[in-house]
Amino acid sequence: MTRDSNGNALQDGDNVMVIRDLKVKGGTDLKRGKVFKGIRLSEDAEDAVEVREGRGTLVLKTMYLKKV
Template identity: 45%
Template sequence: MWRDYNWDSEDENKVELVVKDCNWNVLSNWDTVMATKDLKVKGGADIKRWDKFKNIRLTDNTEEIESGKMVLRTEFFKKI
């Protein structure tokens, strides 16, 4: 007895997270973002307005991105 296998059925179960910056632009891995305001960082140098962060990585949380060892909130950054 043969069974028909639908190869697309696995793709339908996947959920794709959409990460957006402060201006609702869609972010993806390896994008460059810029700070929109001064931010204080615990245990490190402060982030100044217009500081750039290159090659960001997305996380499981849609409100956070990673740049190096820092986890950044998307509400304070815009895509360049």
């Protein structure tokens, strides 16, 4: 089961918020408080989710996210 930084269970389609500033290679940094809607659980890693940012997809570790 995939859980956020507070221990809440995450599912496909949930909304999450970034809890700290994150540097993104080759892109714009993510600021604390940024909300992503309609996440997808990553098939590659258990503690990661895929989020849509602009035209691409980012894979973020759940330790930096909280469920909204």
